Amino acid sequence: MTTIGKPTDSELEILNILWSKGPSTVRDVHEVLEKNKEAGYTTTLKLMQIMHEKKLLNRDASSKSHIYTANVSQEKTQGQLVKRFIDNVFSGSASQLVMQALGNHKTNKAELDEIKRYLKEIEKKNK
Amino acid sequence: MTTIGKPTDSELEILNILWSKGPSTVRDVHEVLEKNKEAGYTTTLKLMQIMHEKKLLNRDASSKSHIYTANVSQEKTQGQLVKRFIDNVFSGSASQLVMQALGNHKTNKAELDEIKRYLKEIEKKNK
DNA sequence: TTTTATTTACGAAAATATTCGTACGTTTGT
């Protein structure tokens, strides 16, 4: 298994767009990015080219406007990022992260219920 | 209130040491760092000097070996990092982060119990 | 066809983070 380096913040923004919108051109992605921040078109282009070199993205170059797709799964990437984050910030303690996340973010009832359901599932499996 | 920029990974390593060991000299910190990775002494020194400039650290320069302490609280810093992380990686959904964290990290029973207790507390407050 | 717009490729500047060498002062040991 080849371990892919941590995507940078900018790369993650692009991955998020591709995960949510599916196959997209540079312009598609750029238009979404522009909603939230100033950015030049060639900047987005360059980033996506680099991500393609790094195998973070696939591209179909058969038409003039190349079409990019994420080449890493959202779940797996999130998992890697969470693991690293827990190690860096909470010395490896997942429960500390969980409590910090629940404490500061005013979580609503629906979310809490979902988490409780999830906890029960885990406990069932652990038996 | 002055918002302090996100500490880099290296800075976070140093903060973690200071949070756990309390007031320390550069050498103290450096010896801990060395256990986990190659690092030159002046590199650690420089980092801590920069962190002092940025007001991340306090220092007492009254003795020859300056004594540094963290100038940001662990809880608050972790909170800021968690918030940013949730925004960047989970589009603001704390519960998604929680489930991802619980799912991948094989959490043991003691930790799960602690989390359940914590959930109950939150629910009580929300009433 | 000629011009205009769109897109890729590419190099390099700018910004940020990390690492280290060296000078110089202070303390410690001989």
Added chain:
DNA sequence: ACAAACGTACGAATATTTTCGTAAATAAAA
């Protein structure tokens, strides 16, 4: 007093990430 060890200050080299200008190719419009 002298040398060795230790510590800070500081500039600069590296590395990494982000940004953008410009040229060349292709497509679309006039």
